[in-house]
Amino acid sequence: MLAQVAAALPADVRGNVIIIGSLAAGYHFFSGDGGRAIRTKDVDCLFSPHSKAIAAAAEVADQLIRADWKLREGPDWSQPGKTDDEEKDLPMVRLRPPGEAAASWFLELLSAPPAFDPGAPGKNLRRVETSIGHFAICSFAFLALAEWRPLDTAHGVRIARPEMMALANLLHHPAIGAALIAGTDWNRSNKDLGRVLALAYLAIQRDRRDGTAEFDAWAERMWRALQDKFGGHAPQLAARAGAGMSALLASPADLNQALRIANLGLLASMDVSLEAFRATGARFMVEVIDELEQFVQ
Numbered sequence: 001m002l003a004q005v006a007a008a009l010p011a012d013v014r015g016n017v018i019i020i021g022s023l024a025a026g027y028h029f030f031s032g033d034g035g036r037a038i039r040t041k042d043v044d045c046l047f048s049p050h051s052k053a054i055a056a057a058a059e060v061a062d063q064l065i066r067a068d069w070k071l072r073e074g075p076d077w078s079q080p081g082k083t084d085d086e087e088k089d090l091p092m093v094r095l096r097p098p099g100e101a102a103a104s105w106f107l108e109l110l111s112a113p114p115a116f117d118p119g120a121p122g123k124n125l126r127r128v129e130t131s132i133g134h135f136a137i138c139s140f141a142f143l144a145l146a147e148w149r150p151l152d153t154a155h156g157v158r159i160a161r162p163e164m165m166a167l168a169n170l171l172h173h174p175a176i177g178a179a180l181i182a183g184t185d186w187n188r189s190n191k192d193l194g195r196v197l198a199l200a201y202l203a204i205q206r207d208r209r210d211g212t213a214e215f216d217a218w219a220e221r222m223w224r225a226l227q228d229k230f231g232g233h234a235p236q237l238a239a240r241a242g243a244g245m246s247a248l249l250a251s252p253a254d255l256n257q258a259l260r261i262a263n264l265g266l267l268a269s270m271d272v273s274l275e276a277f278r279a280t281g282a283r284f285m286v287e288v289i290d291e292l293e294q295f296v297q
Helices: 002-008 022-030 050-066 099-103 141-147 162-172 188-210 215-240 243-249 252-264 274-296
Strands: 017-020 042-047 094-096 106-111 123-130 133-140
Touching: 002 022, 017 022, 017 141, 022 042, 022 162, 022 188, 042 050, 042 141, 050 094, 050 106, 050 123, 050 133, 106 123, 133 141, 141 162, 141 215, 162 188, 162 215, 188 215, 188 243, 188 252, 188 274, 215 274, 243 252, 243 274, 252 274
Parallel strands: 042 106, 106 133
Antiparallel strands: 017 042, 094 106, 123 133
């Protein structure tokens, strides 16, 4: 999937692309391991920096459409918007690849966020004009962390660091919210906070297997990234980073759902037990959250 996405991107914008989400995590942890796999329906393509995101997204969308990529099917996404549509009413750029893979996944285009403003909405929409109509790409404030020292791949595109994706999810969910993922009974907070534990579990397992110490470096890297991306807001953000995770670990029903979702996606080839998932959470709170909070003191 990553090779196909990279090959489809125009060469002059490939350097502005950071892949985030399940595909980035799967590539990082499972690349070269034929015994492991993930399940995902979307590939999240982040354009960075913010100032170049609109132009890059328009160029990519047009090139993919010319290459017979199709708009994702469905009443909300199958038709482009019009000039007089408000940004909030425009469809997102979600494109399915041509050929046999068309039924299994789609590419979604996202934008790196503008400079951080704690008083601004966490979600921001921007208009993208293409040859077939108008669309929107969205950005989330804490996706700025995905821009922090992304990792190179063999395919010419970069991927976000697992610990940065984990931190973005933590900050986005300081509590267990009520919002459900459309068409499911899945709580959005549970899915995203469960993803944090899935990433931590995979990092710990790889350290054990390879004798590395990547997980040990998570807290320090998180603190450095918070300072680099959010400046004077870093202490406040670090101090509240663990709130949502604490709530998840304290709620058996929410933790069970988080594990169920993780085992259907990023952990699909591992079938992690609730005991192991909870133990990962306990270790995460001590070795990442507690250590991160110590940087603030």
